[in-house]
Amino acid sequence: MATEHTDEKHFSEASLSDVPAFYLGNETDTSDGTGTTVIIAPKGVIAGCDVRGGGPATRETDLLRSENMVHQVHAIMLSGGSAFGLAAADGVMRALDKAGIGLSFAGMHVPIVPSACLFDLALGRPDIRPDAEFGRHAVEHALARDPFERGCVGAGTGASVGKILGFEHAMKSGLGLNVVRYGSLVVGAVVAVNASGSIVDRQGRVIAGARDAHGKLISRADALPYELDAIHAYGNALTDADKRASENTSIGCVFTNACLTKAQANKVASMTHDAYGRAIYPVHTPNDGDTIFCMASGEVTVPAPVDMVGLLSCVAMREAIYDSVYQATDGYGLPSIQGL
DSSP states (O other): OOEEOOSOOOEEEOOGGGOTTOEEEEEEETTTTEEEEEEEEEEEEEEEEEEOSSSOEEESGGGGSTTSSOOOEEEEEEESSGGGGGGHHHHHHHHHHHTTOSEEETTEEEOOOOEEEOOOTTSSOTTOOOOHHHHHHHHHHHHTTOOOOOBSSGGGTTOEEOOTTOGGGOEEOOEEEEEEEETTEEEEEEEEOOOSSEEEOTTSOEEESOBOTTSOBOOHHHHHHHHHHHHHHHHHOTTOGGGOOOSOOOEEEEEEEEOOOHHHHHHHHHHHHHHHHHHEESOSOTTOOOEEEEEEEEEEEOSSHHHHHHHHHHHHHHHHHHHHHHSOOOBTTBOOGGGO
16 A cells, blocks of 8 residues: 655655565676566556657567556566567566466466567677576576676676767667655666767766767767768668667666556656656667666655656666666777776
């Protein structure tokens, strides 16, 4: 049952222990450059999503539309592997069924697991992609409450940013996390940042992304001519792998203890894309499959829940995006912030 939001009202950082309804886990294949991340809600939660990019790889997202019948999900899966990585959701479902999590039916459980994948096949080994075993192991780590790592792990293992000029000019990114609270209201965000664009800080300065021929970061002010040239080249050389900019997509999930309806969860997911817009430039291109999920466990009621949760979700997601590049390390021939 939801509790009223009556405690002292102040904003602060929080942690995963403040949202015990959610279990997060990773499975990582460092040598081959890919992985899977799960956000599990064993008791089931309300969820929504919003897909903004033009090239998504998703599963079960139609279930989250406000007019459709399913009103609870049991996990969200984020994975590498492009469309191949959706196979990891099979393992997530089987592991949750084995754990007794899901809609009960005829002595079994049917978990609802909406999923999204990013394209990481250009780093590591493209023939190795997350499969059902990745999903199973990610669930096992989550349910065991293993420490949740960030950086080049899980869905962010093979992630990179600043690929508008090609991979030789890109930088390494990864998986980021942030959790914030306002009184008893807690909102967390996890994101695997694999953007065509660059990451910009609160002052609009590029902190990770496309680099020029000398390895220097290209500023946001100087980026437009490079981007237009790259798009023009891409349009004239669709078969040239070095000039494609489609190997992208940032995928994330916000999770909260707030009480939301399905329509409200969808709206929060939509609002949270503002965080992408503030931290990634350019964003939501036809070559990105940018997707955000929202999960709400319903323990806390607040006034104007969409406004409050949406505002905190944008804060948490923006910080999670920054965390994804600050936690990343050099790898697969690409430098990270730490390696510049």
